Amino acid sequence: MIGDAVAIVGGEERRFPPLTVRQVCTLQTVMAERMAAETAADCRALGLDTDETLRRTRTAREDARLSTTLVRSCFTFDGACRILTESVGADRAESMLEGIAPDDLTELALQTVGFEWSADVGKWVRRSRVNPDANGRGIG
């Protein structure tokens, strides 16, 4: 079972459930469209032709869908907040994120996208677990 990422703020426990694959897909789609729109706007500002704009926009969209892009975004304030907002829902995000230090936001975001701190190797490592009772069905 994959546990929640937990932050203690002023003695209060705040839990951030790990993102599901579906939530990660949604997040990556939003990031890809945002990157594509920004790239297209930049290309227009530079006066690039349609073919070049299309090529750069396509590359930006593909890059935004890479797993490493999502992981890197955990290290930015905007990216970490977006990931944690997806975890708890937009309606609860503001109150949940209030008072959490930026460093802690990064750690919480990394945990919700499937990383954990390994004291053995002294770095964040990808975690993977199998839950035999997932969705109430056992392994065949």
Next chain:
Amino acid sequence: MGAPFAREPGRERPRDWLAEAYLVATIARVADPLGLPVAEFTGYLEAAARGELRRVSGPIDTRAYIDSL
């Protein structure tokens, strides 16, 4: 996060979540693989790659599965 189907030399590719979900659904018999936490989803793929998970039941209705997504 970036793992199973993307381990190729050269440029990183986006994970093909749908293909991986299909594998998890058929091999691990998980009803809603897209609803699993990423780490657990990846755990099933890694277990399948190690040969620890094998299908023991009959064929699944792939059309119904895709329609349900």
